[in-house]
Amino acid sequence: MGIKYEGFHDEEYAFQQFKVLLEEQLGRNLTIIEARKVRWLSGWEHETVGVFFDLIHEVAGKKNEGGL
Structure with missing residues (x-):
């Protein structure tokens, strides 16, 4: 059994996963400052x-289910 969140050991992978999730949910690209903070x-x-x-x-x- 793998360690939970093992993929997040790679900072670039984690950044890309966060970026995709946030941009999909926001319906827009992250701003430069938002992307910088997500990278951090x-x-x-x-x-x-x-x-x-x-x-x-x-x-x-x-949110997508109408729960919020």
């Missing part, structure tokens, strides 16, 4: 990055 967040410890990614993904899913 992507450099955190992999488990922390994974938890934030999951939280954002969950909120986005609830």
